[in-house]
Amino acid sequence: MSATKTDAPPAATRGEGPAPAGEAVGAARSERVSALVQQHGALAVLVVVSVVASFSFDSFATGDNLGNMATSSAFLAIVALGMTFVIVTGGIDLSVGSLFALGGVLAAWGSRHGTLVALLLPLVVCGTVGVVNGLLVARSRLAPFIVTLAAMLGARGLMLALTDEGAETYLIGKGSFLAELGQGSTLGLGNPVWITLALFAAGAVVLRRTRFGQHVYAVGGNEDAAALMGVPVARTKVLVYTLSGVLAGLAGALNAAWLASGVTILGSGMELEAIAAVVIGGTLLTGGLGHVSGALVGVLLLKVIQNVINQIGSLDSSYQQVVSGAFLAVVVVAQTWLGRRRQLM
Template sequence: MTAHTEEAGVPAPTVEAAGDAPPRTDRSERLSALAQQHGALVTLVIAMVVASLSFDTFLTGDNLENMALSSAFLAVVALGMTFVIVTGGIDLSVGSLFALGGVLAAWGSRYGTVVALLLPLAVCGLIGLVNGLLIARVRLAPFIVTLAAMLGARGLLLALTDEGSRTYLVDKESFLATLGQGTLLGVGVPVWITLALFAAGAVALRRTRFGQYVYAVGGNEDAGALMGAPVARTKITVYTLSGLCAGLAGALNAAWLASGVTILGTGMELEAISAVVIGGTLLTGGSGFISGSLVGVLLLKVIQNVINQIGSLDSAYQQVVSGAFLAVVVIAQTWLGRRRRVL
């Protein structure tokens, strides 16, 4: 039963009887949001506990170090991908840019560490900038533009390496090699660089005006433009950032391997997208978490490591499990999103 009073022509607040209390939608919505944001972290913890109980070698220092290092390079790529996907876009070129960045870093190492680092950043960043311009200014589809960039970057890579027959080496005594192979407090330098980049990325996405623009463009581009968000500039920036991250990851990987390996990066764009989505970022844009992408990368690497620990399974099962896991996550995200809209 509802009672209404009016004073000065303004209705008083409605008083609901005990039996007519509204459903607890706030609590349900919070639970759905927590599941989307922290579900990957809970799954990661469970996976690590099960793996540590099942395999004696899982929690050894060498195994954890190898997982951390192999995760670092993919994580840097996933960092740039997170910004792109939050805007509602996609970047299929990062795998080829990763490989190209490694080759450019190894080639440039003969001229010093500065050239070895700046060259892949300049070239890969420029390709990302072109992607952003075509998507934002010419209004081409991100899928088509970045697919073309993926093929173009791979072609440039093959041209630089004589169809892959030439491998450029990094002097193991150089600072570049130390940057990739050195340790700080017992942890590889690439891991520290990755953590620093993720901290900066989290601040940029959650605490800056640019981050607000990224969310606004991904949530509703037209509404964001009406609110004053520079839609085109934001898109150009995130695709440039994605190219820079892919090039840097490739340079760090070349420093770690002491060579520019031409066959790397194939399928890496799909791994990066998987990690970002598993971490809670919606493919439709407008919602995402930097920390979630890091958790998604770690979860993928734990799954791959467990399959390697089993030993009797072929490495192809890594792709099968990762694909199935991604499908489950996307279905769960879709269900949670619909549930929150209903509530």
């Protein structure tokens, strides 16, 4: 006796077939919107805050205020550039604040022996610290948090040893090329701003258009899969931590040139500001996604918020930390939500 054949409902009715074309298009559009918000949301907020501040405060949009804000942002931006490469690989670098201060002291001390020594010394010393960080993270497989925390304490201690516990301040002579590099201007913008823009342009090309940049993204996306594909994981990690150390030292040297002295109290908490700027700019703390332009936008947004608080006048400077922390928390929550939403699409 043969079994009675029943007609099965269409696959789409059972929910097993492909989704209707309209739903697929809608999902793709929603994913694109989520990606745009995740990557460029900070830029939109920066524009809105700047426009509102321009109409609210007469001195905000003046050339002097914008120029000072751009110059003061340049040093943090250079540190954030190196931090971007580190975070994209899924790491973290807590030593950059101390390396920034150490680089400034070394540049001021080396200026007595010429501009070349003043520039090379912080790059070599801070870059060496970055190499050690990278080797311990990549080869010894130690946690980046612990390794760079130790480097932060060591660099700060070395800086204090060079300055007799901060009692001695090295000065940079007026009229020297190093002082002109930090205090001079070209086409109405301070020289540190032009140097920062050049570094970010080079960083964008390296991260997006080179094999090394592809390796950085691959390591941050899935380290085990990257190793199976032949990506030199350990070498990539060493290079990004070295780059972070070199850029932190360079930022410190430029800051010392701007102030004409190696100030020992600078750099405290700068590593947290750099991390905040990078994350606000759209780089995921888990790695694998990010871009250098976002870090620049994040730095500018933090500086604009600080400037607005200063413009208000009635608020204490500590509110800058409160606002920055609250904004960072909102951004991290938004990034997590957008990331999960894109995974479900």
